[in-house]
Amino acid sequence: MTVFIAGVDLASQTAQTGLAVVSAGDSTLRVETLDVGADDSAIIEAIRQSVKTGVDVPLGWPDRFVDLVSAHHAGGPQQCADWRTEAVLRMTDRVLKEDFGLRPLSVSTDRIAYPALRWSGIEAQLKLLGIDTARDGSGRICEVYPAGFLFQHGLKHRGYKGAAGAQVREEILRSLRLVMSDEHADLCVADDNALDAVLAALSAHTVLTGKAYGPPEEHRQTALREGWIWMPRTDN
Template identity: 50%
Template sequence: MNGSYVGIDLAAQPRRTGVAVLRETGEGALLEHVGVGADDDALLDHLEGAAKIGVDVPLGWPKPFVDLLTAHAAGTMTAPASTGGDWRRGLALRATDLDVHRRTGLTPLSVATDRIAHPALRWAGIEARLRAEGLDTRRDGAGQICEVYPAAALRIWGLAHRGYKGAEKGAPRAALVDALDAQLPALDWNGHREQCAAEDDALDAVLAALIAREVDHGRAVPPPAEQRGLARQEGWIWLPREGTFPLRTDAAG
């Protein structure tokens, strides 16, 4: 472990993909790199040697959805009792999506039915490359990769978690960066603060790196024992523990 953490805000296209590298220092942590516009090769270069990598994208698909597609393709699908909303929701959301909603009230985008599937497909290809190169890509977060959700983390940390994304949201995004700066005196922005205020992809990559550090330091919630097998297929969103805050070791977080 070299004390570096990588955060990736993965988009379907490289031009909107943010990546941040956070490195431990004696007094806190330094943002060694923040950039937007990373292709697959650039991402792999940044991931080399990282202690933990936080990826803001679904790492897998709901098992019931995968099972349905397999049966549908084979022509062996059993007719459901109803094709109503409850049945469709059971196919659209992963176990971790439901857990995030229970904990925070937020519902992650459905990788089965929403446009988030496009970056998820890109990640599936990247995961295959990483696995071929020997990285531990277990989707439950037990290896080098962990799935993160910046908006939910911000909510748990008591910070603004909505209304900061988009070119027209510069003012609320700058306010969020100011709030983070005030709460994170041990974080050295290293000249990247203005970029995070200007680009939400950069800011989310930094948040992903901070969450990855929380996971590595044992301050995030793992999948419960009864869901670990499912999480290895579907992925698991690692949320910070209540009462914790990045780069703090005191009882308040």
Template identity: 50%
Template structure:
């Protein structure tokens, strides 16, 4: 089986892509930084499952507000305080991630993460036109993943490893991952992951994707399933990655 992880950036040159192959053993078949729209569509088509590190949708209340505001029919809120704005800024899954991990995901409504999210919206449409099930709740072939939160679940370094200035933290995290997943053949890609956090996050995204496929991640509850279909759902793994022999 092939599990693809995509650390999606707004620009192709900063997008990380990793391919994990499982055929009794587990190995990194490819890791690269740089992925055009065409590259990413082809990767999703070739994979059994793909994990994308980007919000797959926007908060439903935010979508409703933008629609009503555009039409000039927005009802005046009782208050525009922080609680009102928080409901517009955070998705249901964002709140669930915070509840479970204490980590607050970037807001796709109010932060720069919206730029790669807009790119994914276009890619989702292209994949859907090709007949690929890209349901945002993970019931199709795509999972929304969040490497920092997954690393926290695995009790690994999840902060201070991004950017050129944090190469030592990235090296330490790569070493932790090697220790945590001794059954994963890195196939010579560890150095690239130490050099570039986009590559490292793509590898983590692929590993989370495998966990989600194996049923080791927390799915939307019945109560949250409908909103997850619109907003997306971040798949958080258990306390440790699953070795191949435990399947």
């Protein structure tokens, strides 16, 4: 049985948004479609047609950040002594830092907030369509981290972005167990947004097949609000 898995490298602007659809069947992963320049409707349609979609964007904000801003907005007292951690980093960001030594961008303080705001609008549209968008990754959507996928597979997870990273992207492609056309491969080498979309789909495949680390039970409720980055397992 062949299933379809989507990967989204979400940017604030359509022009920089990568979208990949990968088929999985008979132990083969194949890139079926790949595009840079995906608008919201294209993303939503890909999600509708896929059993799982990996999205490279924070799905939520830190609980303490939300509390702090809400209290400030209401003019009430705000107390967050350790704001550099609790209000800046989500629980999943802290776990990635502690367990893997990785430092994803802060959705509270960095420019990644712009695509996160875009995602909040897409999430709302998906909910209207009855699609399970649980931020802990238990539904049709899972939050993924392309650099984390590369890290877990022993590939270069830094220095592969931009024009200067084209050769590194070519090396990464040669290491992936994946079937794709020359056209799609060329696009991945030319544009890191395309490669990240493919990596997002591959990450979603690890989630679908039970080969990824999700939120531990003690953080499940937090993950439902803040989102959770799923990391590929290396012990199977």
